[in-house]
Structure formats: structure tokens, C-alpha cells
Amino acid sequence: MKNLPRLLMVVAALGLLSLFIFPMWRITLLAPQYPDGVTMYIYINKLGGESSGTLQNVNILNHYVGMKKIDPDAIPELSYFPYIVIGLVVLGLGAAWSNNPRLFLAWGVLMVLVSMVGLYDFYLWEYDYGHNLSDTAPIKIEGQSYQPPLIGSAKILNFIAVSMPHTSGWLAGICILLSFVAAWVSFKKKKNESTEKYKLDTVPNLVD
Amino acid sequence: MKNHRILFNLALLLTSGLIFLSGCGDPSGSSGGSAGLLADNAASQVYVPPGEYDEFYGFFSGGFSGQLSVYGLPSGRLFKVIPVFSLDGEKGYGFNEETKPLLNTSHGFVPWDDAHHPELSQTGGTTDGRWIFINGNNTPRVARIDLTTFETAEIIEIPNSGGNHSSPFTTENSEYVVAGTRFGVPYPQKDVAINSYAENFRAMQTFISVDPENGEMDIAFQVLLPAFDFDLSHSGKGKSHGWTFFTSYNTENKHSLLEVAASQNDKDFIAAINWKKAEEYIKEGKFHEVPANYAHNVYNEKTHTATSTMKDKVKVLIPSECPGLVYFLPTPKSPHGVDVDPSGEYIVGNGKLSADLTVHSFSKMLKAIENKAFDAEIEGIPVLKFEEVVAGVVKEPGLGPLHTEFDGKGNAYTTFFISSEIVKWKLGTWEVVDRVPCYYSVGHLMIPGGDSKTPEGKYMVALNKITKDRYLPTGPEVCHSAQLYDISGEKMKLLLDFPTIGEPHYAQGIPADRIQSKSKKFYPIEENEHPYRAMGEKDARVERSGNIVHVYMTTIRSHFAPDNIEGIKVGDKVYFHVTNLEQDYDVPHGFAVMGANNAELLVMPGQTETFLWEPKKEGVFPFYCTDFCSALHQEMQGYIRVSNQNSNIALKWGLGEDETIQ
Numbered sequence: 093m094k095n096l097p098r099l100l101m102v103v104a105a106l107g108l109l110s111l112f113i114f115p116m117w118r119i120t121l122l123a124p125q126y127p128d129g130v131t132m133y134i135y136i137n138k139l140g141g142e143s144s145g146t147l148q149n150v151n152i153l154n155h156y157v158g159m160k161k162i163d164p165d166a167i168p169e170l171s172y173f174p175y176i177v178i179g180l181v182v183l184g185l186g187a188a189w190s191n192n193p194r195l196f197l198a199w200g201v202l203m204v205l206v207s208m209v210g211l212y213d214f215y216l217w218e219y220d221y222g223h224n225l226s227d228t229a230p231i232k233i234e235g236q237s238y239q240p241p242l243i244g245s246a247k248i249l250n251f252i253a254v255s256m257p258h259t260s261g262w263l264a265g266i267c268i269l270l271s272f273v274a275a276w277v278s279f280k281k282k283k284n285e286s287t288e289k290y291k292l293d294t295v296p297n298l299v300d
Numbered sequence: 301m302k303n304h305r306i307l308f309n310l311a312l313l314l315t316s317g318l319i320f321l322s323g324c325g326d327p328s329g330s331s332g333g334s335a336g337l338l339a340d341n342a343a344s345q346v347y348v349p350p351g352e353y354d355e356f357y358g359f360f361s362g363g364f365s366g367q368l369s370v371y372g373l374p375s376g377r378l379f380k381v382i383p384v385f386s387l388d389g390e391k392g393y394g395f396n397e398e399t400k401p402l403l404n405t406s407h408g409f410v411p412w413d414d415a416h417h418p419e420l421s422q423t424g425g426t427t428d429g430r431w432i433f434i435n436g437n438n439t440p441r442v443a444r445i446d447l448t449t450f451e452t453a454e455i456i457e458i459p460n461s462g463g464n465h466s467s468p469f470t471t472e473n474s475e476y477v478v479a480g481t482r483f484g485v486p487y488p489q490k491d492v493a494i495n496s497y498a499e500n501f502r503a504m505q506t507f508i509s510v511d512p513e514n515g516e517m518d519i520a521f522q523v524l525l526p527a528f529d530f531d532l533s534h535s536g537k538g539k540s541h542g543w544t545f546f547t548s549y550n551t552e553n554k555h556s557l558l559e560v561a562a563s564q565n566d567k568d569f570i571a572a573i574n575w576k577k578a579e580e581y582i583k584e585g586k587f588h589e590v591p592a593n594y595a596h597n598v599y600n601e602k603t604h605t606a607t608s609t610m611k612d613k614v615k616v617l618i619p620s621e622c623p624g625l626v627y628f629l630p631t632p633k634s635p636h637g638v639d640v641d642p643s644g645e646y647i648v649g650n651g652k653l654s655a656d657l658t659v660h661s662f663s664k665m666l667k668a669i670e671n672k673a674f675d676a677e678i679e680g681i682p683v684l685k686f687e688e689v690v691a692g693v694v695k696e697p698g699l700g701p702l703h704t705e706f707d708g709k710g711n712a713y714t715t716f717f718i719s720s721e722i723v724k725w726k727l728g729t730w731e732v733v734d735r736v737p738c739y740y741s742v743g744h745l746m747i748p749g750g751d752s753k754t755p756e757g758k759y760m761v762a763l764n765k766i767t768k769d770r771y772l773p774t775g776p777e778v779c780h781s782a783q784l785y786d787i788s789g790e791k792m793k794l795l796l797d798f799p800t801i802g803e804p805h806y807a808q809g810i811p812a813d814r815i816q817s818k819s820k821k822f823y824p825i826e827e828n829e830h831p832y833r834a835m836g837e838k839d840a841r842v843e844r845s846g847n848i849v850h851v852y853m854t855t856i857r858s859h860f861a862p863d864n865i866e867g868i869k870v871g872d873k874v875y876f877h878v879t880n881l882e883q884d885y886d887v888p889h890g891f892a893v894m895g896a897n898n899a900e901l902l903v904m905p906g907q908t909e910t911f912l913w914e915p916k917k918e919g920v921f922p923f924y925c926t927d928f929c930s931a932l933h934q935e936m937q938g939y940i941r942v943s944n945q946n947s948n949i950a951l952k953w954g955l956g957e958d959e960t961i962q
């Protein structure tokens with residue numbers, strides 16, 4: 093039990109590696125003729141879908157309204173974000189090694205900041221895809237944007253677009269929580285330890 | 301589903317009540333009302349609400365349409381018509397370069413046949429939903445249809461045969477599907493006087509092995525029998541696994557006016573062939589390897605192309621040299637179907653000109669063989685004593701029995717063509733327990749799994765030859781029909797009748813879940829190994845060598861690449877190899893060119909298909925997508941320019957104004 097905060101911090105840091113295994117976000121397009129929906133998964137380092145053809149299918153749908161082709165090679169974040177995640181894992185492990193609750197807290201706050209930057213970046217991409225439309229689009233609707241929601245659902249023409257964190261997105265959130273819990277338990281423990289020290293110091297005196 | 305049913309029943313009750321109330325207020329209407337309720341009850345039993353699925357797949361042969369149609373049961377909704385021994389302009393089947401080899405035979409390209417009996421593959425005596433086989437009667441062939449794609453995957457020609465009717469019934473684990481011959485033919489085939497029939501003609505029974513991994517067929521061996529007309533067959537199951545039974549008529553050995561000449565003998569034969577014994581004889585080398593010439597055609601799902609290979613020999617077993625291989629069971633009179641009950645003990649000989657229905661016992665047959673209870677011998681084949689093999693007789697059940705299936709609950713159901721009815725009787729006691737009329741002249745019947753070890757005794761389908769006044773008339777030619785009965789209770793109950801494609805001789809049914817989840821949605825493009833594929837628009841191009849032009853074309857919503865082609869000349873042979881780049885469910889693209897002496901292509905996602913076009917005139921000809929694929933489908937079109945033979949216009953192709961692919 094003594095090592096609990098430290099352990100939590102290790103779990104929080106290593107838990108980030110799930111970003112390399114599971115998608116962190118998903119966008120699902122729903123329409124009557126797509127009974128199962130068209131679901132795109134966003135990983136830390138790639139874009140995927142329910143089948144090998146999903147990205148192509150999304151691009152086919154998008155091209156009617158002149159949206160740009162979603163090309164993973166044209167999204168630099170997919171190639172450098174993994175390094176940021178690895179850096180965060182290393183920092184987290186370092187904080188765990190130091191066993192300093194202040195560093196646990198600092199890591200958690202850093203994670204929140206990085207997540208916010210990431211979400212803002214995601215929003216910018218969504219904005220770009222949704223607004224930056226080709227002049228020669230076959231279907232043009234005055235004033236219509238095709239930007240999917242950052243989180244939640246929205247109606248876009250005949251589709252309902254649902255955007256939600258996915259497995260590793262939720263897990264990353266849990267990692268942040270864990271780091272705060274680790275900091276909190278550790279602070280509390282330190283406080284208890286100091287009072288206990290006092291008790292330990294005084295008790296023998298009483299016995300005497 | 302259940303709740304929906306109940307709600308629907310309630311709704312029907314209410315509406316029928318309302319109609320009754322508002323109808324007339326005449327109390328005599330109540331009888332009409334109750335008849336209406338009965339009909340409503342049947343309606344609710346076959347009603348599958350929109351968006352819900354049928355409980356069973358039904359596969360109905362198309363007979364002289366050469367096709368196999370796929371229905372849902374109990375709704376009777378038609379899902380697909382699979383071309384097998386036919387040309388199908390809709391799918392380009394038999395027209396495109398990839399499927400033409402499937403219809404190759406030793407007689408060349410034979411684009412039609414008479415497809416009678418679908419038979420599902422089995423594992424352990426139960427239908428497994430992997431493949432369905434069907435015979436071509438006229439130019440003897442057996443086809444295998446893959447039930448992940450619902451497409452014809454293979455066709456093998458049967459040598460030394462004429463009229464492949466008693467086919468392609470399976471053994472318990474689809475070790476074999478069989479092919480008997482309805483017409484004796486000279487063996488070996490040669491120029492002889494027809495009246496030398498008894499001397500020169502023979503009837504070869506064929507055992508086609510089925511590869512348990514990929515379903516590929518091969519002619520394992522043939523058994524040479526006297527030239528009787530072998531009509532139908534079924535393989536044993538359970539205790540009789542290892543045997544196959546073939547009915548015969550024309551044991552009179554006649555070759556003219558058979559309707560009289562072949563109906564004289566009181567008893568004809570069921571030939572019982574011990575195929576496990578045959579395997580031993582083959583292993584011992586007791587076969588004759590005889591020259592033959594037959595086509596084996598296999599469709600490859602990776603290259604999306606069929607290849608036809610000619611084979612030149614076959615192994616023949618001669619019963620007189622192979623004791624214990626074949627026995628004849630005397631059976632009255634010109635038996636048509638031969639059906640083995642789920643236990644494998646009872647062998648029903650449906651003697652179509654007999655007043656009674658004869659049932660043989662497999663265990664009595666084994667005993668009779670052991671005791672050598674023989675009446676005679678024909679070409680080295682012992683004829684067993686009738687009394688020693690018969691298990692029982694269903695007395696005067698009806699007129700013209702043809703086929704029997706089983707419900708797995710101890711009951712048998714036999715069709716009677718002449719008296720146009722189905723009779724339900726009990727195995728063992730041979731008593732008739734129920735009968736229902738058919739509209740009209742029923743041939744085969746089908747219970748899902750009804751010829752396997754594990755029938756699903758819930759529904760029964762009658763396949764009728766004549767409909768006359770059953771539907772709105774459509775000129776001299778009217779449809780054949782299927783009738784669906786509920787057989788879950790003591791009494792058979794007519795639920796529905798629906799028109800069918802061609803002439804459904806036989807059908808097979810299977811619980812939907814054995815197939816449904818394995819059904820392919822598209823072909824992964826990365827697995828496409830077609831030699832003329834284009835894996836993306838970057839690969840799209842046109843190549844010429846001499847007067848042969850290959851167009852590597854792609855489709856994706858909503859354009860062809862390339863869609864403008866110039867430099868084609870009169871007299872060229874232009875092959876359009878169209879690859880559908882889509883990777884989504886239910887997005888085929890079509891392709892058609894003006895003036896092509898051909899059909900369209902209908903290319904499934906991930907597939908490549910080839911279309912031959914031989915332009916005969918100068919000009920500019922449009923081509924377009926024929927399958928409404930998207931909102932911009934009408935824009936999915938292109939042009940091909942054809943110039944004079946001596947012109948020096950260079951090959952040129954492109955897509956979009958500033959995106960010339962070239």
C-alpha cells in the first residue's frame with residue numbers, strides 16, 4: 093500500500109500506450125441507406141474504419157459536395173503525435189520514479205493541456221474539411237458547411253454525424269484521472285505520515 | 301418478431317372485423333368472415349415484416365431455364381436468380397470473357413441446359429450451407445455454386461452419359477455427388493445401329509468426388525450398368541452410409557415408343573451401389589482406365605476468371621469383375637424417385653405406374669445379400685428377391701407417386717402427380733394419415749433438410765407443373781408454381797402459393813443462419829489477381845498490339861477511368877477490362893457500349909470483368925454505367941472514337957479536362 097501512488101502513476105503513464113493499439117476517436121455517419129453506418133476510426137498514428145474500404149467510402153460520399161480527400165499522408169500530426177505520446181509516457185514514468193506528488197500533478201496538468209491542444213487541432217482539421225470546398229463540387233448548397241461536431245452528433249444534409257471518443261481516448265482520460273488520484277493519495281499520505289511521525293514521537297513519552 | 305406477429309394478428313383481426321361490420325351487416329356474411337380469418341391466419345404465418353428476414357433459404361431449380369433461383373421461406377420472396385447453365389445478360393454471365401469457360405464442354409460452348417436437382421452439401425448428414433450442386437440434364441454436367449457468393453464456381457462434364465437426371469445427390473459428408481444416366485448410350489460412344497441397343501448401349505453411373513476444403517469436383521470413378529434408364533438417386537445415410545441407390549425404368553431395354561415399350565415389366569430395379577466397396581476396388585487397381593473427353597471448368601475467385609481444362613481418361617468399374625459392388629432391388633413399376641429416410645433404414649421406391657408405394661429395408665437388403673437370396677443375375681449383377689428386401693407397402697395411397705421427403709418425426713410425404721396431391725404416411729406402419737390437394741400436378745416436394753439426416757419438419761413446398769387458372773393469365777405460357785404448407789401439426793395446411801422461375805423440378809431448403817453470416821459483401825481489391833486488373837486510376841491505360849486493344853479501365857462513383865478513348869480502328873478487337881474499385885456493400889457498376897454484339901458487364905466491388913467489343917463502323921460511340929450506382933450515376937459515361945482502319949490517329953485516353961492520364 094505504501095507504493096500505491098507510485099503504482100497508479102506507472103499505470104497512468106503506461107496506459108497511454110493504449111493509444112497505439114485502440115482508436116482514440118470515432119466518427120460515424122448514419123443514413124437510412126447505411127443501416128450499419130459508416131464508421132471512421134482515428135488512431136494516434138493512422139486513420140482506419142470498419143473495413144479496408146471505409147476511408148474510400150467516406151471520400152466518395154464527401155466528393156459530391158466538394159470536400160477534400162481525406163489522405164492520412166497529408167496529416168502530419170499522424171506522424172509526430174506518436175513521439176509526443178512516447179515523450180509523455182517517459183515523463184510519466186520519470187514522475188513515478190521521483191515519487192513526488194507535485195510531479196504527478198504536473199504530469200496530469202500537462203496531459204490536460206496536450207489533450208486540449210490535440211482537440212483544438214482536431215477541430216481545425218474538421219473545420220478545414222467541412223469548409224474548404226471545391227469550386228467544382230457537383231452539389232453546392234449555399235451556406236452549408238460539412239464540419240462534423242467535435243463531440244456529440246449533428247445533422248449534415250442526409251447524414252447524422254456522431255463524433256465520440258473511442259477506447260484509447262477514454263483510456264487516456266482515465267490515465268489523467270489516475271495521475272490526479274496518485275497525486276492526491278500521495279499528498280494525503282505525506283500529511284498523514286507527518287502527523288503519524290508526531291504521534292510516534294509522542295507515544296513513547298506517554299508510556300514512559 | 302414474436303411481438304410483431306401478435307400485433308399483426310391483432311391488427312388483422314381488427315381489420316377483418318371492421319370489414320365485416322362495415323361490409324353489409326348481413327348475418328350470412330359470418331361464414332365468409334370465418335373463412336377470411338382462416339386465410340388471415342395463413343397470411344400471418346407467411347408474413348415476414350418489412351426489414352425482417354425469412355427463416356429459411358429455398359433454392360429452386362429452374363429446369364429448362366438452366367438457372368437456380370433463391371427464395372425466402374416462408375414468405376416466398378424471390379432474392380436472386382443464379383445463372384448456371386444459361387446465358388444471363390443481366391450479369392454478363394456467359395457473355396463476359398471470365399465466365400465463358402464455365403460453359404465449355406467436349407461439344408464446345410454449350411450455353412444452355414436443363415437444370416433439375418439442386419442438392420446442398422452436407423456434413424455428418426446435415427446441410428452445411430457451403431455449396432449447392434445442380435445437374436445439367438441435356439449435355440451431362442454437374443455444377444457447384446458457392447454459397448458465400450451465390451455464383452457458379454465450377455462445372456464438370458460427365459463422360460459416357462446421356463441425360464444426367466439422377467444427379468447430383470450427395471453422400472453424408474459430400475464425399476461424392478453422383479451422376480446417373482437416364483439415356484443409355486453406346487459405350488464407348490460410336491456409330492452403331494440404334495436397334496443394337498441391348499448389345500452396344502450401356503448406362504454409366506458416375507461418382508464425383510468433392511474436395512472437403514474447396515469443394516472442387518473430380519470424376520472419381522464410373523460403374524458400368526446395363527442400358528436401363530436410370531432416373532433418380534439418393535445416397536444412404538447413417539447405417540446405409542456407403543451405399544447409393546438409383547432407380548431405373550426401361551429395364552425392357554427398348555429404344556423406341558418407350559411410353560409403351562418401357563412400361564411392360566411389372567418390376568424395374570433400384571440399383572444399390574456400394575461405393576465404399578468401389579473405393580476398395582479402385583485401391584486394388586481393379587478398374588479400367590478408359591479414354592474419355594470431358595471439360596472441367598473452375599472459376600477462381602482471386603483472378604475472377606474461369607478456366608476450362610479438358611480431361612482425357614476416366615476409371616471404370618465393371619460389376620461382373622467386382623463382386624458385391626452392385627445389387628438390383630426389384631421395385632414396381634417404373635420407379636421415379638428413390639428416397640432414403642433419416643435413419644437410413646427405409647428406401648422408398650416411388651413406382652410411378654404402380655398402385656402402391658413400395659418401401660425397401662436396408663437391413664433386410666444386407667441380410668438378403670448375405671443369404672444370397674437372388675432371383676437372377678444381369679451382367680454379373682445379382683437381382684435380390686423382392687420379398688426378401690421389401691419392408692412394407694403403402695396400400696393405394698394415390699396415383700402416380702413421384703417423390704418422398706421426411707419430417708424427422710416418423711412421417712413421410714409423397715407427391716402423386718396423377719391425382720395431384722401430397723399424401724402423408726407413417727414409416728413402419730405404412731398407414732396414410734393425411735392428404736392435401738396440389739394445384740396442379742405436383743412433381744417434387746421439399747422439406748428443408750427433408751432428404752438429409754436432420755429434416756426441419758416445419759414447412760413443406762410442393763413444386764407444381766401446371767397452374768392453369770391459379771394466377772392472372774399471361775398468354776399461352778403460364779408460370780409453374782410452388783405451394784407452401786405448414787406441416788408442424790397433424791394435418792398439412794396450405795399457407796401460400798407463389799410463381800417460380802422456369803420449371804422447378806426440385807428444391808432444397810436450409811435454415812438461413814447456416815448461410816447468412818458467411819455471405820460475402822465485396823471482394824477485397826488487394827486480393828484481386830486478374831491478369832488485366834487496374835488497382836487504381838493510376839493503372840488505367842490503353843495498350844495496343846496489332847489489332848488487339850486492351851483497355852484497363854476502372855470504375856468508382858461516379859466515373860470511368862479513362863472515359864475518353866481515341867485511336868481505336870475499325871476491325872480492332874477491343875477488350876475492356878473493367879475493375880470496380882469500390883469497396884462497399886451493394887455498389888456494383890455496369891458497363892455497356894453502343895452496338896456491342898454482347899451483353900453488359902455487371903462488376904462487383906473489387907472485381908475485374910472483361911468485355912469484347914469489335915467496332916465495325918467509324919464514329920464516336922458512347923458507353924455508360926448501367927447500374928444506378930449513385931446520385932451522379934447518369935453522369936457515369938464516356939466516349940470511344942473509332943477511326944478508319946488506315947488512319948494514323950494515335951491511341952489517346954483521358955479523364956477530365958486537365959487530368960489526362962496518358
Ligand SMILES: [Cu+2]
Nearest residue numbers: 889925929936
Ligand atoms: Cu456506376
